[in-house]
Amino acid sequence: MLSREDTRFLPLLIPALLFYGVFLVYPMMSTFFYCLTNYSGLSNNISFVGLKNFATLVRDGGFRIAIRNTLIFVVMDIVIQNALGLTAALILDMNLKTTNMLRTVFFVPVVIAPIVISFIWTYIYNYDVGIANLILSRVGLPRIDFIGNPGSAIYFVILSGIWQWFSYRMVIYLAGLQTIPRELYEAAVTDGANSLYRFFHITIPMLVPAFTINIILCTIGALKQFDLVFMMTGGGPGYSTEVMTTKIYREAFTQQNMGYATAIGLFLFLAILLVTVAQYSLLRRREVEA
Amino acid sequence: MKRAFSHVLILVLLFGGMTAYATGQKEPAPQKSVHLSLILITGHDPFQAVVDNYVKANPGVTVDVQNMPTEQFKTIIKTKFAADDAPDVFPIFNDDESVSYVKNGYVADLSGMSDVVSRLKTGADSTLRTDTGVLFAFPVEMQLIFMYYNKDMFKAKGVSIPKTWDDFVAACKTFMDKGITPITIGHKDTWTTQMIPYGLTPAKVHNKDPKFQKDVLKGLKKYADNAGWVDIMSKYEYLLGQGFFNKGSLGTSFEQSLQMFANGDAAMTPNGTWAMGTINDMKPAFAVGGFPIPADKADAPAASASINGGYTVYAKSKNIDSAKKLLAYMVSPAGLSIYLKDKGPAPFKDVNVSLAPAINEVIDLEKGMPLYNFDNWAIGVQEVFMKSIQEMIAGQIHAIDVLKACDEATKKALNR
Numbered sequence: 001m002l003s004r005e006d007t008r009f010l011p012l013l014i015p016a017l018l019f020y021g022v023f024l025v026y027p028m029m030s031t032f033f034y035c036l037t038n039y040s041g042l043s044n045n046i047s048f049v050g051l052k053n054f055a056t057l058v059r060d061g062g063f064r065i066a067i068r069n070t071l072i073f074v075v076m077d078i079v080i081q082n083a084l085g086l087t088a089a090l091i092l093d094m095n096l097k098t099t100n101m102l103r104t105v106f107f108v109p110v111v112i113a114p115i116v117i118s119f120i121w122t123y124i125y126n127y128d129v130g131i132a133n134l135i136l137s138r139v140g141l142p143r144i145d146f147i148g149n150p151g152s153a154i155y156f157v158i159l160s161g162i163w164q165w166f167s168y169r170m171v172i173y174l175a176g177l178q179t180i181p182r183e184l185y186e187a188a189v190t191d192g193a194n195s196l197y198r199f200f201h202i203t204i205p206m207l208v209p210a211f212t213i214n215i216i217l218c219t220i221g222a223l224k225q226f227d228l229v230f231m232m233t234g235g236g237p238g239y240s241t242e243v244m245t246t247k248i249y250r251e252a253f254t255q256q257n258m259g260y261a262t263a264i265g266l267f268l269f270l271a272i273l274l275v276t277v278a279q280y281s282l283l284r285r286r287e288v289e290a
Numbered sequence: 291m292k293r294a295f296s297h298v299l300i301l302v303l304l305f306g307g308m309t310a311y312a313t314g315q316k317e318p319a320p321q322k323s324v325h326l327s328l329i330l331i332t333g334h335d336p337f338q339a340v341v342d343n344y345v346k347a348n349p350g351v352t353v354d355v356q357n358m359p360t361e362q363f364k365t366i367i368k369t370k371f372a373a374d375d376a377p378d379v380f381p382i383f384n385d386d387e388s389v390s391y392v393k394n395g396y397v398a399d400l401s402g403m404s405d406v407v408s409r410l411k412t413g414a415d416s417t418l419r420t421d422t423g424v425l426f427a428f429p430v431e432m433q434l435i436f437m438y439y440n441k442d443m444f445k446a447k448g449v450s451i452p453k454t455w456d457d458f459v460a461a462c463k464t465f466m467d468k469g470i471t472p473i474t475i476g477h478k479d480t481w482t483t484q485m486i487p488y489g490l491t492p493a494k495v496h497n498k499d500p501k502f503q504k505d506v507l508k509g510l511k512k513y514a515d516n517a518g519w520v521d522i523m524s525k526y527e528y529l530l531g532q533g534f535f536n537k538g539s540l541g542t543s544f545e546q547s548l549q550m551f552a553n554g555d556a557a558m559t560p561n562g563t564w565a566m567g568t569i570n571d572m573k574p575a576f577a578v579g580g581f582p583i584p585a586d587k588a589d590a591p592a593a594s595a596s597i598n599g600g601y602t603v604y605a606k607s608k609n610i611d612s613a614k615k616l617l618a619y620m621v622s623p624a625g626l627s628i629y630l631k632d633k634g635p636a637p638f639k640d641v642n643v644s645l646a647p648a649i650n651e652v653i654d655l656e657k658g659m660p661l662y663n664f665d666n667w668a669i670g671v672q673e674v675f676m677k678s679i680q681e682m683i684a685g686q687i688h689a690i691d692v693l694k695a696c697d698e699a700t701k702k703a704l705n706r
Contacts, residue, residue, distance in 0.1 A: 038706070040706070041368055041372060042368060042371060042372070042390060042391070042394050042396075043390070043394055044394075122478075122541075122543065123546075125541060126538070126541065126542065126546060127536075127537055127538020127541050127542065128536065128537070128538065128542070128546075128550060128555070129546070129550075143537070143538070145537070145538040145540065145541050146541060147478070147540075147541045148477075148478065148538045148539065148540030148541030148542070148684075149540070149541075149684070150540075150681075150684045150686060153541075233478070234361075234478075234479075234480060235677075236478070236480060236540070236677060236680050237477075237478075237540040237680040237681065237683065237684045238677050238678070238680045238681035238684060238686060239677060239681075240684070249365070250673070253364075253365035253368055253369070254364070254365065254670060254673045255669070255670040255673070256368075256387070256390075256669055256670065257670075
């Protein structure tokens with residue numbers, strides 16, 4: 001219960017609440033309206049169509065492809081980004097002479113704009129002149145059509161995103177590592193525990209809060225992924241790298257199906273909400289107090 | 291004390307907010323100054339110099355120019371219409387989508403600009419008028435689609451310009467046997483997938499049935515039932531099956547494919563007049579030529595040429611008269627003589643530009659051929675066409691499936 005003194009500061013919240021209401025709450029509420037209409041995004045003739053857009057979702061093969069690719073994004077991001085992030089954090093925690101240089105090298109991709117990352121990796125992946133294929137051909141291996149092969153393009157798009165963001169995980173893990181009391185390690189060494197034992201029985205349990213936040217952030221980031229896919233492949237070849245966000249974009253702006261696009265957007269919102277709540281509940285139970 | 295402090299804090303924050311608001315307001319414009327906004331799409335960059343000249347000649351007029359790729363522009367303009375924030379002057383294309391912009395009141399009727407209209411070549415505005423005669427854009431270029439080729443390579447390998455489809459396939463086989471990539475194309479950028487079909491539709495479809503496209507838009511005909519379209523897509527699939535395109539074309543962008551051609555790594559590349567400037571910038575060490583993509587010997591030849599779009603004025607512009615003046619200058623002889631360097635023929639009677647040798651060669655070869663517009667799709671169908679061709683290139687579907695997908699998309703568009 002707020003004290004009388006505290007209530008005097010409530011009016012200071014008005015500007016922030018106004019901003020939040022106009023730019024977040026109103027658009028979100030509009031989604032609940034437009035997803036039940038045939039709004040094209042251009043014409044002011046809007047008709048109520050009930051649940052027709054959601055029925056289309058169920059039948060739309062393109063939507064199933066988008067869900068599949070989004071889930072691949074989530075799984076790969078969670079596993080590989082966290083593995084790389086933790087490894088980089090452990091290296092930096094060793095306080096080597098090159099720690100400062102390594103920290104900079106690891107973190108540079110995060111500060112590069114996604115559009116630049118997309119251009120860089122499109123050239124790296126190029127079949128004829130890309131550096132990846134030049135290396136492969138020099139060592140006698142066949143060239144790979146990285147983002148031109150519909151069967152594998154999505155994986156290589158995801159890998160370029162992982163390259164950009166793993167150091168973000170690293171920062172969180174590094175912060176977690178540096179809060180682990182040294183006495184725990186000293187006591188374990190005294191008791192004869194080797195480094196592997198210390199890693200699995202001290203480091204990992206004490207890093208669970210960092211795991212929680214990183215897994216949740218990875219999941220949300222992967223579910224919202226747009227710019228990398230849009231710039232590198234446009235959802236192609238064909239529709240093979242389409243994800244939920246590019247599907248929303250295409251339906252809204254190319255197909256002029258704004259009503260259907262908002263229905264997909266609502267589905268995405270609910271998916272992010274459910275997954276985040278489930279992950280948080282599951283992972284919180286495993287956290288260990290120091 | 292705390293109470294007084296809280297009152298002071300609230301007052302300071304409110305005052306600060308009001309001050310920020312006040313200083314955030316634009317200074318009232320000086321008398322007679324006009325601020326216009328203009329979007330230029332990729333390839334239309336020479337217009338920047340035209341705009342700079344206009345601003346110099348018109349003190350008091352400022353023009354804010356934004357540059358963006360075509361596909362990005364096509365989506366952004368819709369959000370700008372919805373937000374009532376469209377630029378005063380912007381590019382527009384001859385398609386159903388643009389007609390919907392006109393019908394929804396976003397695009398001005400330019401028919402009243404008689405001094406500009408009277409300068410147009412006959413027929414140059416035919417693709418830029420609605421059924422009710424509204425002129426929704428002024429054209430800036432006549433665009434041709436053809437095959438760019440490496441003249442030195444053709445001469446060195448003893449290959450002449452193909453006049454029929456069989457000659458063309460034979461030329462491709464010759465280059466392949468000699469270890470040269472016959473055709474380079476950037477299939478990663480979806481629009482490039484249209485070059486081969488658009489090169490062949492004039493002879494195989496429009497020359498045989500000039501009303502075909504209009505009938506499709508009325509729901510009376512289908513692409514999959516048209517022998518010409520079926521033959522075109524089968525030929526495309528044949529070229530793919532023979533391996534005549536650069537490997538990894540689905541991962542190659544438009545610019546990368548032109549670079550490959552300019553480096554002499556491929557004999558030919560299909561594209562439009564808009565690519566000439568980019569090829570010249572890459573400074574190829576050989577003479578660049580052009581020839582129309584040939585159809586079968588039995589088909590009467592026809593040329594793929596189009597006024598594919600132009601520039602227009604936002605109907606709800608606050609400075610509509612000034613915007614029209616800017617547009618009129620952009621398409622004036624002074625404006626187009628700068629813009630059309632290394633591009634296609636001018637659509638205005640009083641604009642004479644020297645064309646690149648490759649384009650002159652194509653025009654010579656197409657002399658006497660009827661010209662046909664290369665595209666006019668129902669809303670959303672063009673994207674389905676391009677994406678389906680990518681799926682065909684990837685081997686996921688066949689030629690006929692591309693056309694069936696277009697028919698399904700057309701049906702959906704017409705039923706809305």
